[in-house]
């Protein structure tokens with residue numbers, strides 16, 4: 001690990017190696033920003049039953065799955081351009097918080113990551129931004145978990161049906 005007081009060096013490792021889980025709130029923001037329909041940039045990844053994730057698993061075609069951003073044939077995030085994120089101001093909360101996540105209290109905790117080579121020591125205003133983003137992520141995940149529980153308890157359905165379900169739910173809450 002490289003010791004650095006600096007924040008993200010925009011190396012792109014985290015955008016090119018891992019699946020990025022998204023919430024319905026992320027999908028809505030990216031859709032508005034890009035003008036794309038959710039199915040154009042969101043997919044599902046089968047969830048291993050023993051895997052612990054922060055994101056809820058949803059029943060798609062009778063299989064527990066997680067919502068993720070689609071990836072290019074070379075496995076990079078669909079929105080990763082030559083010089084970085086092409087949807088930076090609308091990027092998912094997971095990306096905004098990386099490599100931190102929220103703990104049980106107010107603070108943030110560093111994620112143990114094999115992708116990031118920076119030893120992070122964020123200070124204000126960066127630290128405050130991370131805390132705000134992690135707090136927002138926590139709230140949006142809680143809302144998503146409620147939706148996922150409702151969806152799963154009704155037996156789930158196809159991916160298209162799930163996208164319609166979250167769209168209807170979001171319209172109701174506006």
Ligand code: SF4
Pocket residue numbers: 014015016020069077078079080081084085086087088091092095
């Ligand atoms: S949405 Fe942007 S920040 Fe997130 S993984 Fe894709 S390119 Fe990286």
Ligand code: SF4
Pocket residue numbers: 007008009010011012013014015098099115116117118
């Ligand atoms: S791996 Fe770390 S340094 Fe590289 S882009 Fe991601 S957060 Fe920034």
